[in-house]
Amino acid sequence: MSQADSRVQLALIIMYLIGIICLIVTFFFLRKVNGRSWTKFSIGLMVVIMIMAVILNTVFNLS
Incomplete structure (x- = not known):
């Protein structure tokens, strides 16, 4: 479960960075x-x- 959570966090960070670049x-x-x-x-x-x-912020605070 921890590995899945870290993958979700990584995906969210990548999406956030793509949004900032756009x-x-x-x-x-x-x-x-x-x-x-x-x-x-x-x-x-x-x-x-x-x-x-x-x-x-919510995802990182829940971890």
């Missing part, structure tokens, strides 16, 4: 295209990353 790329791309960093898409992506941070 957010950074989105900010640079949107700034280049229309001069604004914050659009509905980037705000939605930021909300998803915040939710993932809460999930990661």
Whole structure:
């Protein structure tokens, strides 16, 4: 069971890092295209990353 928990934690960390990388790329791309960093898409992506941070925090505190 411990090995499965560590795999889930690793998967969540990888998903979180992918989300942060996507957010950074989105900010640079949107700034280049229309001069604004914050659009509905980037705000939605930021909300998803915040939710993932809460999930990661909960998973690590339960361990």
